[in-house]
Amino acid sequence: MNSTEKKWWKEAVVYQIYPRSFMDSNGDGIGDLKGIIEKIPYLKELGVNVVWLSPIYQSPNDDNGYDISDYRRIMDEFGTMDDFQQLLMLCHEAGIRLVMDLVVNHTSDEHAWFVESRKDRTNPYRDYYIWRDPADGKAPNNWGSCFGGSAWQFDEQTGQYYLHFFSKKQPDLNWENENVRNAVYDMMKWWLDKGVDGFRMDVISLISKDQEFKDGEPELTGYSSFNVCANGPRVHEFLQEMRRKVLSKYDLLTVGECTGGTLEEAKKYASSDEKELNMAFQFEHVTLDADTNNKWGLKPLNLVKLKEIMTKWQVGLEGKAWNSLFWCNHDQPRMVSRWGNDREYREISAKMLATCLHMMQGTPYVYQGEELAMTNMPFQDLSEFRDLDSINGYHEMVEVKKLMTSEEMLTSLRKKSRDNSRTPMQWDDSTNAGFSTGTPWIKVNPNYTEINAREQLQRPDSVFHYYQKLIQLRKQHEIIVYGKYELLDGTNPDVYAYTRALDNEKLLIVCNFTSKELDYPIPEMYKDGSCLISNYPDNTIGNKLRPYEAYVLHIEL
Structure with missing residues (x-):
């Protein structure tokens, strides 16, 4: 296969839904599956042909659903399996495929596997996770968690540490264990047999750990040490096994979140020989405004550098692998506030950014509200944040390391916090932007009276209609997809x-x-x-x- 060989997932435009913030149907302040069902006509009018759902599985919600306690149950707040089946059926009837979020680098510490694993060292599930003895009374190595602090948590009951690259309530699975891999594959087949159309694979580049567990480079401020585990020694072997045992048996869209992914690695993850995945997310372009030594530091966009990075991926993958194209997702601030102008040129600059991206070779991803040019949130106080990374980052930088003042850190969070993209979808100018009749789980951006879907649907020159036209052009002109x-x-x-x-x-x-x-x-x-x-x-x-x-x-x- 080469870059001009036609595939439906190359020609698709994917719309990411963060269910918690999309649409609340029952007034509890939390978005749900029935809310998404209600908005299928909106998605159809926009013209997208794939929806990617951020996790909807049972979860204690320590990390907003990315800590899964049961892969085969729907989170109670989101609805029931019947609701999901209805959503899937109605999406298909509307010509929209549905892609699930696959989170299998880690589970919740409330997952049955981990509950068993921590009971004692001889439990059959002990080796489902990564346990190590203390080293000189301390953690086994110097690896840092993505959310701050050590990536190791001591467990008093069994006298060992377990590895967690994210929250301590998100223990990493041990992919060296064949039983773990087979359990994951069985779960994937269970969902695929229900009719889902693929997976976005969360931090899939981290699943293979170097079994020597050596110290990494000294930790940079606010950054985790998981770069020592990205693209580990067996990651491609594991994904090729997944392909043979599961993915090859279905017609799917598969995209890996490849944290730490280089161009050479991406050619393996998303190779046109279809041994692993269809495409990979890389993050070079969305780290350009980050301080090299401090993830909470701010610096302006360097357009020459952005062009260099985007061109490297466009040219480097040509004929060898397939690009994924995105500005925004649930982990990134709002693009128009980041690299556009969210004041006097909000709509014009949002349309410019969309044009720049959607005309490239690759599959475009639209994050909810991006098509309205929703903006970052004017957070006033730490109490308004819900994102664990943001809250932990504040405590670490202001109170523990004392590297930033409270106001400096709040300024950074207003620019960079993941919560900027997680505020409720702005549907209309009624209370709570039409998202909920109750109290939303996170504050609504006060500019919803000006920026909302109802207003833009009625106005032909709106950002919504511009995205609609970009999507239509992609369907009409093969050169936009394959050129x-x-x-x-x-x-x-x-x-x-x-x-x-x-x-x-x-x-x-x-x-x-x-x-x-x-x-x-x-x-x-x-x-x-x-x-x-x-x-x-x-x-x-x-x-x-x-x-x-x-x-x-x-x-x-």
Whole structure:
């Protein structure tokens, strides 16, 4: 298979739903499956053809559902298995496939496997998790948790430490144990036989640990040491086994969250020979505004560096593997607040960012509210946060390490906290943005009276309708899906311009990443091209770029 071989998942546009914040049908302040069912017509109107659901399994909710206590039950707050079956059926009837979140690097400490595992050292489930003796009375090594502190938790009952790369309530599974792998594969088949259409695989690049458990590099401020375990020695062996035993038997979309993934590793995870996954998420581009030595530090976007990274992946995977395209997800702040202008140019800059991404080669992912240009939340106090990473980060940076003041850390969290993307979906200008008749589990962004779906559905030039048009164009023009990418003007600090080419067609994509008017002449060969889409309502393309202007020109050679 090569990059031009047609596959439905290459041509798809995926919409990520964070169920807790999408739509609440029963007034308890928490989104649920019936709420999602209610909004299927909205998703169909947008034009997406795949929905990815963040975890809906039974969970104590220490990490908002990514700590699973029962993989075969629906979280009580979200509804029942009957609700899920109805959701799946209605999505399929609407021409929308449904992809589940597969979280199998770790479970909850309340999962039956771990409850048994910690009873004693001889329990049959002991080896389902990673237990180690203390080293000189301390943790087995210096690995740090993603949520701060050590990645090892001492268990008084059995006198050993267990490994947890996330919360201490999220013990890591031992993938070296064949029984663990087979139990995971059985669970996957159970869901696939219900009719789900694939999996987004949470931190799948971490499942193989180097069994020597050596110390990693000294921990950087606020960063975990899990880089020592990303792309571990047996990860590709495990995924190839998963492919043989499960994935190859179904027609699926599979995408791995490949934390620490390099280009060379991605070619293995998402190789066109289909031995492992369809595609992988890489995160180089969304770490550009992070301080190298402190994950809570802030720095501005370097567009030249962004172009370099995006081009590396576009060119590097061409013909060898498939790209996943995203700006936003449940772990990232709102893109228009991050790299756009969420004030006077909110809609124009949101449309520009969407144009830049959706015209690339790969499968685009739209995170709920992105199609409305929802913004970051003006959090005022630590008590308003719900994200464990944000709360732990505050305590570590302000109270323990004293590296930042309270106001400095709150400023960082307003920019970077995962809770920015987890505030409730803004449906209309009624109480709580139409999300719930009760008290939402997390505050609603106060700008919902201005930014909401009802208003945008009624307005032809809205961000919603712009995303709708981008999605339609992708369905109409194979060049957008399969065309070859080439960067133009790589050192320009303000403009991202590139071309796509397929057979006798070419596209020119030009995006102004600034609030300035810029001189940018249209290249001679594109001057008579037809404009597929532009983010200014007059659709006039000239030799000057207006603030955050974006356009796409099409020619036939």
